[in-house]
Amino acid sequence: MNMVDLLIADSGANESAVIEIPCTRAGVFGADTGSARTSEGADLIERCEQLRTANIQLRALYKELEDDLAVAARVQRHFEPKPIVWGRVRVDTFSQPARTVGGDFGVVCPLDDQHLNLLVCDVSGHGISAALAASRIFSEANAHLQTGVPLREVLSTLNRFALQNFNSSSFFFTAAAVRLDRSGRHMVFAGAGHPPCMLIKPGAVPLLLEARSMMLGALQNAVCHEPVIEMDLEPCDRILLYTDGVTDVFDERGEMLGIEGLQNFVRECSLLPFEDMLPAILERIATWRQGPFVDDVTLVLAEAVE
Numbered sequence: 001m002n003m004v005d006l007l008i009a010d011s012g013a014n015e016s017a018v019i020e021i022p023c024t025r026a027g028v029f030g031a032d033t034g035s036a037r038t039s040e041g042a043d044l045i046e047r048c049e050q051l052r053t054a055n056i057q058l059r060a061l062y063k064e065l066e067d068d069l070a071v072a073a074r075v076q077r078h079f080e081p082k083p084i085v086w087g088r089v090r091v092d093t094f095s096q097p098a099r100t101v102g103g104d105f106g107v108v109c110p111l112d113d114q115h116l117n118l119l120v121c122d123v124s125g126h127g128i129s130a131a132l133a134a135s136r137i138f139s140e141a142n143a144h145l146q147t148g149v150p151l152r153e154v155l156s157t158l159n160r161f162a163l164q165n166f167n168s169s170s171f172f173f174t175a176a177a178v179r180l181d182r183s184g185r186h187m188v189f190a191g192a193g194h195p196p197c198m199l200i201k202p203g204a205v206p207l208l209l210e211a212r213s214m215m216l217g218a219l220q221n222a223v224c225h226e227p228v229i230e231m232d233l234e235p236c237d238r239i240l241l242y243t244d245g246v247t248d249v250f251d252e253r254g255e256m257l258g259i260e261g262l263q264n265f266v267r268e269c270s271l272l273p274f275e276d277m278l279p280a281i282l283e284r285i286a287t288w289r290q291g292p293f294v295d296d297v298t299l300v301l302a303e304a305v306e
Helices: 031-079 127-145 151-165 258-269 274-288
Strands: 002-010 015-023 084-086 089-096 104-110 115-123 173-181 186-192 197-200 207-209 228-232 238-242 297-304
Touching: 084 104, 089 104, 089 115, 089 274, 104 127, 104 297, 115 127, 115 238, 115 297, 127 151, 127 173, 151 173, 151 186, 173 238, 173 297, 197 258, 258 274, 274 297
Parallel strands: none
Antiparallel strands: 002 015, 084 089, 089 297, 104 115, 115 173, 173 186, 186 228, 197 207, 197 238, 238 297
16 A cells, blocks of 8 residues: 655754555445545645644744844843943933833933932833833833922822723732932932842942832822832942842752842942942842743943942
């Protein structure tokens, strides 16, 4: 008995499945058997052709999705915080989504000749939905930060904006903002449900500035009455804002780095030159963790220059 091999390519796996369809010769099987097998073979061939057509369509749709995500990633790069030297303050930054696009963003923008705004934000979820929400919140946050209103009002406005526009029990975001004066000697901090800001003095364990307000976008009264912390800075003091993608990483034993682990890495790197500090922190995290980042990551490091 001869066999006809039908090859169907498996999309995305670079493998093949071989379906063997028997072809009968007259006289080997009875007429009824041969007819049944011929009908079965024709049915299999038709189904395989349908699968081949579906595979082609799926490849086209996947390519279209990839192209759209590539465009979205290029757009989202505009939301990444940018390094800057401004007055007696210099800022270094790092941002990396867990997927092609993500829900983290950062802002580094001068308000006027006297103030510099720093902000990091982490939207719940991952991927496309988080990225779309982050883009709207970014635009809103950037606009309000540049008006010069107090940081308390910025957080309250973002909370109202999220409640009005998203209105979902599963949606929320966290934020941490710092406003520095041009001398680099005074800072105002306000956080909402976000990991604590770190105030870093060379060689010392960083001081944690805890967020006083709750996460935004879920509750009407998320922002407390006194959400702001003000502090004077000394020359060479550094400030670190970050999202929890940095701290929520695990080693091979399943232990999470956490805020305390990040504190230790920051202290170890605090005596390095400013431009080397952020890469050194990220290198320590990469060595410590198992596998790549599984959450979006954003860091903003600032220094009060002498």
